[in-house]
Amino acid sequence: MIEAWNVHEALEVLRHGYDVRLVFGDIRIPGTMDGVKFASLVRSDYPRVKIVLTSSHLPTLDWAANDGFFPKPYSGAGVIRHIKALLD
Numbered sequence: 001m002i003e004a005w006n007v008h009e010a011l012e013v014l015r016h017g018y019d020v021r022l023v024f025g026d027i028r029i030p031g032t033m034d035g036v037k038f039a040s041l042v043r044s045d046y047p048r049v050k051i052v053l054t055s056s057h058l059p060t061l062d063w064a065a066n067d068g069f070f071p072k073p074y075s076g077a078g079v080i081r082h083i084k085a086l087l088d
Contacts, residue, residue, distance in 0.1 A: 007031030007038050014042065020049055021087055022067075024079070027055035050086045052079070 002018060004010035008031055014020055023042055027035040039051045052068040068082050 007033055014046055022050040024052045027053055
């Protein structure tokens with residue numbers, strides 16, 4: 001697992017070629033873009049990377065572009081099951 005504290009760190013991880021298979025992030029993330037914009041960028045630049053988002057706020061958007069959404073508070077066990085299924 002690789003952690004990033006903001007959008008810029010997350011983008012650097014992706015750009016450095018680490019074997020990232022899934023991004024799990026909050027819609028409200030520090031940086032110059034929110035998690036939805038970040039997810040859109042990841043989807044276009046790294047199409048094989050799965051994207052799962054979480055938030056206590058439910059924006060209106062098409063979740064089909066992502067691989068999952070978990071509203072807060074969420075079940076850790078549920079998230080883990082979902083991620084394992086995505087990566088199998």
